[in-house]
Amino acid sequence: MIQKVLLLHPGEMGASIGSALVSNKHEVVWVSQNRSKDTKNRATGNKFVDKLSLKKAVTYCDHVITICPPTVAIEVALSVKEMGFKGIYIDANAIAPSTASKIQEIVGPRFVDGGIIGPPAWEKGSTRLYLSGKCSEEVVSWFKDSLVDARSMKNSASALKMSYAAYTKGSSALILSIRALAKKYGIEESLMEEWEISQPGLKERSESTASGTASKAWRFEGEMLEIAKTFLDAELPEGFHRASSEIYKRMADFKDSEEKVIVENVIKKILN
Amino acid sequence: MIQKVLLLHPGEMGASIGSALVSNKHEVVWVSQNRSKDTKNRATGNKFVDKLSLKKAVTYCDHVITICPPTVAIEVALSVKEMGFKGIYIDANAIAPSTASKIQEIVGPRFVDGGIIGPPAWEKGSTRLYLSGKCSEEVVSWFKDSLVDARSMKNSASALKMSYAAYTKGSSALILSIRALAKKYGIEESLMEEWEISQPGLKERSESTASGTASKAWRFEGEMLEIAKTFLDAELPEGFHRASSEIYKRMADFKDSEEKVIVENVIKKILN
Numbered sequence: 001m002i003q004k005v006l007l008l009h010p011g012e013m014g015a016s017i018g019s020a021l022v023s024n025k026h027e028v029v030w031v032s033q034n035r036s037k038d039t040k041n042r043a044t045g046n047k048f049v050d051k052l053s054l055k056k057a058v059t060y061c062d063h064v065i066t067i068c069p070p071t072v073a074i075e076v077a078l079s080v081k082e083m084g085f086k087g088i089y090i091d092a093n094a095i096a097p098s099t100a101s102k103i104q105e106i107v108g109p110r111f112v113d114g115g116i117i118g119p120p121a122w123e124k125g126s127t128r129l130y131l132s133g134k135c136s137e138e139v140v141s142w143f144k145d146s147l148v149d150a151r152s153m154k155n156s157a158s159a160l161k162m163s164y165a166a167y168t169k170g171s172s173a174l175i176l177s178i179r180a181l182a183k184k185y186g187i188e189e190s191l192m193e194e195w196e197i198s199q200p201g202l203k204e205r206s207e208s209t210a211s212g213t214a215s216k217a218w219r220f221e222g223e224m225l226e227i228a229k230t231f232l233d234a235e236l237p238e239g240f241h242r243a244s245s246e247i248y249k250r251m252a253d254f255k256d257s258e259e260k261v262i263v264e265n266v267i268k269k270i271l272n
Numbered sequence: 273m274i275q276k277v278l279l280l281h282p283g284e285m286g287a288s289i290g291s292a293l294v295s296n297k298h299e300v301v302w303v304s305q306n307r308s309k310d311t312k313n314r315a316t317g318n319k320f321v322d323k324l325s326l327k328k329a330v331t332y333c334d335h336v337i338t339i340c341p342p343t344v345a346i347e348v349a350l351s352v353k354e355m356g357f358k359g360i361y362i363d364a365n366a367i368a369p370s371t372a373s374k375i376q377e378i379v380g381p382r383f384v385d386g387g388i389i390g391p392p393a394w395e396k397g398s399t400r401l402y403l404s405g406k407c408s409e410e411v412v413s414w415f416k417d418s419l420v421d422a423r424s425m426k427n428s429a430s431a432l433k434m435s436y437a438a439y440t441k442g443s444s445a446l447i448l449s450i451r452a453l454a455k456k457y458g459i460e461e462s463l464m465e466e467w468e469i470s471q472p473g474l475k476e477r478s479e480s481t482a483s484g485t486a487s488k489a490w491r492f493e494g495e496m497l498e499i500a501k502t503f504l505d506a507e508l509p510e511g512f513h514r515a516s517s518e519i520y521k522r523m524a525d526f527k528d529s530e531e532k533v534i535v536e537n538v539i540k541k542i543l544n
Contacts, residue, residue: 153459
């Protein structure tokens with residue numbers, strides 16, 4: 001059965017998720033109001049239908065998927081609910097399970113919690129969309145045989161996403177903070193020599209991490225705070241990801257930087 | 273020239289460092305007062321000479337090396353200074369550079385800051401002793417051709433040790449905390465499956481980290497706090513290692529556990 005799905009909002013990840021739905025003949029709707037030119041290009045390029053206002057889009061669609069920075073997840077849910085929406089509401093943002101619970105309270109029992117792991121889904125096998133909640137199997141069926149590997153799970157998909165990113169983005173922030181620390185104390189060269197001896201590959205990882213995260217760091221700050229919350233709610237120490245949040249915050253200026261960012265420049269920013 | 277070196281105190285690491293000095297014909301002295309039977313066995317087995325009291329040992333020796341838990345580093349320095357000691361004082365503990373500076377103020381200009389990287393030095397090439405301070409070259413010469421790879425460096429050896437352990441012990445604590453988090457939210461199986469797909473080897477690392485750190489965790493708590501201080505002094509976030517300290521504290525009960533500790537038991541302790 002063809003579904004009419006409202007996608008809020010088609011960023012790089014969202015565009016690929018929407019495109020997987022389009023490839024399965026579903027109708028993907030978006031709202032151009034207040035969105036950037038890049039978003040418009042992505043939406044048009046992937047054959048999403050513009051309904052111009054949230055009100056019109058919500059009225060027209062059966063379901064909503066939101067993929068947005070975690071800091072606005074609750075606000076988006078409130079704005080959709082306000083329009084009288086009653087369909088399946090999929091929150092695929094990187095949020096704490098307790099934040100997901102709040103959104104469930106707002107949107108009701110047809111809430112599906114989602115967690116995306118992997119890069120934007122333009123290749124088979126690259127990206128998994130984990131889904132939990134009583135309608136999760138139904139959502140999985142929309143993605144059948146598409147480039148998005150959608151999987152239903154019994155417990156919180158958000159908890160899985162948080163636990164996963166806790167390591168990948170947490171250890172990246174740790175490595176970058178250590179590069180900055182070594183610079184500050186003037187022992188960078190000695191540390192790099194010691195890493196070569198006893199931690200082979202770590203120097204190279206610190207360099208590729210710097211280049212790979214710099215332009216995205218601005219949006220990791222909020223995600224790290226959601227992870228910190230996830231730890232705190234579980235009576236585990238939140239410090240790893242509070243610190244990670246601070247490191248990414250200091251790197252926020254690299255947003256949308258088009259040149260390759262080298263580790264030395266990341267270190268400078270972290271120390272400034 | 274043969275040196276008379278007081279070693280405070282011969283733990284597993286210290287015994288191997290002392291043994292390297294003995295292999296170079298230096299005389300290594302220790303003090304049995306208030307030490308355990310294990311320490312006595314190590315000292316006797318490695319041909320260290322017992323001078324029974326700190327006063328006698330300090331009076332007899334030219335130099336002092338301390339290798340002890342970071343929380344007692346300052347106390348040890350004060351007690352040695354009180355005996356009128358004027359020789360080279362090597363602090364090889366895992367302490368923040370600012371703690372090392374305090375010890376330098378206590379013991380004076382013949383202070384040598386040391387940082388040990390690697391396991392107890394029973395094999396050639398396994399372990400490096402980094403040394404900084406104006407007498408560091410002299411100390412390096414005592415270890416010539418021994419199993420300890422002693423290296424002099426211009427800037428703080430403690431900063432190098434802190435930066436190094438910041439990653440090894442910090443990332444280990446992070447991984448174990450994430451295993452505990454996943455357990456708490458009931459998504460352990462999903463996380464392990466996802467790690468198998470996109471983070472190959474991480475599950476195995478979490479298991480070997482649990483077994484490898486459990487019995488030593490009790491003494492990592494203080495080291496993590498010194499690392500946190502090192503970050504804070506550099507105006508970098510201290511949260512990674514405050515959190516690591518908490519994780520190792522929760523694991524302290526595994527001290528001296530003789531059976532292999534499995535990851536499931538570590539998770540339980542962390543969650544308790």
